[in-house]
Amino acid sequence: MKADRIYNFNAGPAALPLPVLEEIQESFLNFAGSGMSVTEISHRSKWFDDVINDAVTRVKRILQLDDRFHVLFVQGGASMQFCMVPMNLLGAGDSADYVNTGTWSTKAIKEAEIQGKSIHVVASSEDRNFAYIPKEIAFTPDAVYAHITSNNTIKGTQWAQFPDTGGAPIVSDMSSDIFSRPLDMDKFGLIYAGAQKNMGPAGVCLVIIRDDLLARTPGDIPTMLRYSTYANKNSMFNTPPCFAIYTVQLVLKWLEETIGGLGKMEELNRKKAGLLYDFIDQSDFYRATADKDSRSLMNVTFRLPSEELEAALVAAALKNGMGGLKGHRSVGGCRASIYNPTPLAAVESLVDFMKTFERDNG
Template sequence: MTEERIFNFNAGPAALPLPVLQEIQASFLNFKGSGMSITEVSHRSPWFDDVINDAVDRTKRLLGLDERYHVLFLQGGASLQFAMIPMNFLGEGKSADYVNTGTWSTKAIKEAAILNKAHNVVASSEDKNFSYIPNDISFNADAAYVHITSNNTIKGTQWESFPDTNGVPIVADMSSDILSRPLPMDKFGMIYAGAQKNMGPSGTCMVIVRDDLLATAEKDLPSMLKYDTFVSKNSMYNTPPCFGVYTIQLVLKWLEQEMGGLEKMQAHNEKKGAMLYEFMDGSDFYRATAEKGSRSLMNVTFRLPTEDLEKEFIAAATQKGLGGLKGHRSVGGCRASIYNATTMAAVEALIDFMTAFKKKQ
């Protein structure tokens, strides 16, 4: 029942739009008159063909993708892509540039190293505990690609605008901010995103890859580790994560029909973020951890005066129906993830609670 739902600030799996959950609930036992649940329908059936093709079409419309781009739905999450990308695009004599902005960038760099693929870390914000996004970066003109993490869930930073790489295609891990704003797609050779933060349930990874980058891929790889395999089979070389794709399709429909597209979604996200950051900047009790100019509109990370107060804050918030505010285990503190599906009412309720908690102290 909706009256029993909390305000969900989890970083992932994260909040989904309530209309999407209600549509799933209504059709779960009998999907489109099939007499079967979406979890029972064959991926080779016309019912699922309609689902996956509609998801692809809506993604292309929302992001303004032309015929050069392929939209894929893969398993293994974004973490598998950390290895698949250098396996496919760093053949003999090739190297890539990486920008290190935190945990997930570090893991992507680690996989390239494990595979013994040539790569350069051309910029890093580690010197200030990953609290900012580097700028004035010198990229290598002959790099096969430039890898970035567009939004950093743990440190609460985000690329406000994307770097000029002098034509080298950007490959971006957009797991936590995909579909939150329009994108300058000509800069990107590939985008990939685990669904569980801003699109759907865990277990599905959306990959968007452009023809010119795809043409450079290695051919002598296992079938399940080649992007060509999934492009040629419309993501159905093997059984895809059907329920995940279905949920993503409904989220895409919600973005188009109810939210009005990515420009309006961006405006909504900017309003939510501004409200929360302005509140904290005006407080001597709460401190945002990311530097201004690099702050995420998806993951707002903050600290209180002491760790004991943070524990008390999180426990009290949970009792008040504000869930998921504990920071990542590697850094501690607090974090409010305010993805697309997080409502203005949720942010307002959080600020009201933060105000009351401070007064109590």
């Protein structure tokens, strides 16, 4: 860790790989010999064509996407996708299934209901404050899609295995665990992910959509809310968030060329999460909030004996070079977001700090 930088455990906007930040810094004033910043070049220029095309190519290569899938960059974050998904995919007489595993699932359900779409909440973990991922779900046989949130940042849960939907394509909000592990893309019809948690800065949302779902896009919804608008124009119908896409491209390059792909990334993520969960589980002072078989590899949520101690830990951690450990405002507690860019050394330092804090306050 550089002397003037802390370990960043924020849930989003979150940590970026240090080599990516250094490359941005080095080229920020004169990007690719253009004499301009990447924030100044035209999105119609060859310089940006190279950026966005390389980003698309890397997404396809990393996830092993075949020609059925289209890679789009959309503004509005994952929250915009909560309304765009049903708006584009559900016509008259169609229905979709939703699984409610927390705040972001709840918001997605609400946005579909606002439009009067026919949806079925086929499972929910609300009965235990969203501390687990539901099992044995009865999906609707003729549903157009089945919507899940793959990782829940607030409650610290994650789908360890994706469900058998009976043939309905999965539509998944993967904002907080995209590119954290290999995926069987045959299960998915659409994936969306706000960049600011695990692959870039705020300002762009990655959408991966399969041909058969893209074909459902109607012509009577606003132009900028149609997936076909982005697919037909390589995400450049209007001016895209160029800097955000550039940063995503560099993160994908880091993932491929420095980490070695999704298999290696998953190994590292499991090692980081295992180190932190193992420590919490052997402690009588700290308590993990998610069920063991539903725990997130990205967001480790935990409580201390009192809210006063939780506030004290967050403050003391910051003084010791570790920021972002306060839990979401809706649930309190503590949360360590250990996304792809978070180094193992950061988790090791956090565990050492938590041991000391427990010894002094337990």
